[in-house]
Amino acid sequence: MKHAYFTKYYYLLNICIFAWIFYQSLSHANAQVIPPSQQTTNILDEQRYTGSLLSPSGAMAKAGLWAIEPYAQMTISRGAYQANGNVKNNQHRTDNFINFTLVKYAVTNHFSVQSTPQIRYAWNGHTTSSSLHFADLPLEFQYRILDQIRGTLQPNVTAILGMTFPTGNYSNLGRALDGAGNGTYALRFGLQSQAAYKVFNRAFRVRVWGVGRQPLNSVNIKNISNYGTSLGYRGNARPGLFGNTGFSLEYGLNKKWLLSFDFVYDWAKGTRIRGTDKHAIYNRHITGASHDVQIAPAIEYNWSPTIGVIVGSALTVNGHNTNDFIQPQFAIMMLF
Secondary structure, eight states, rough: HHHHHHHHHHHHHHHHHHHHHHHHHHHHHSSSOOOGSSOOOOHHHOOOOOOOOOOOOOSSSSOOOEEEEEEEEEEEEEEOOOTTEEEESSSOOOOEEEEEEEEEESSSEEEEEOOOOEEEEESSSSSSSSOOOOOOEEEEEEEEEEEOOSSSSSSEEEEEEEEEEEOOOOOOOOSSGGGOOOOEEEEEEEEEEEEEEEEEEEEEEEEEEEEEEEOOOEEESSSTTTSOOTTTTTTEEEEEOOEEEEEEEEEEEESSEEEEEEEEEEOOOOOOOEEEEEEOEEEEOOOEEHHHHHHHHHHEEEEETTTEEEEEEEEEEESSEEEEEEEEEEEEEEEO
């Protein structure tokens, strides 16, 4: 029941955010235009960014700055990658809708705190989720350890350290699609780098990152769970290390419009599951390791240096022991 209250207020917050964005876009549309003679001519200083679809952002550069970026994301399953890499078209594939909001605050000019609360809803050919469900909650601390030096190849580099808290449903579910978490505390760590360069008299921004997630505990599970168990099951599970690495490219067509592209490699070790089923038969197994490769082309538009929108789609192009999907999505970035 408490998840229903959280979900209601979470959606109310998102409605308020989108209403504020609409008001601000009208305000900027009516704002006075600065004559070209009074504008800066430095392409890298003029360029406005929203950020690519899948790349993590680094620590912000101005103390006291807030960033809020709500995403709407739909995952449309096309089947499943098998252990040999071939795709099997399942009859009842699972699709889902996810709404998550990136919230980041710059504590200092180099240190930021970030969280991305998320809710999800899933369905397949048989049934749907019983309601909207909160997923596990990540919290990250980001510290920029290196600043980009203009005129050189030196980029910004941000170190990331944090924790994912088990706020999502994972065990004793009413139906399998209600699972939205894995029940473990997970250490989050990694590095993110970005730099902007002038290419053909246009701004060209590059991001590169590598992040890991290490679950710190095993969890007790019973009945239907997010680990694929069914009614009558009693046991425990321990997920393995997982993470991703990748790069993103953003190219400014002008100061408001950009093209972006992500390339991401996701990977995960297997999960150890052991316990007894409804017939009191003990079993123990480790699920196979998995990976996928995603690409995500998108287009960005920025009304001002503080408000922008990005629209595009991620899709898998390779993998094993994981889903094959296409994932249309959009996000609105606000800075204040």
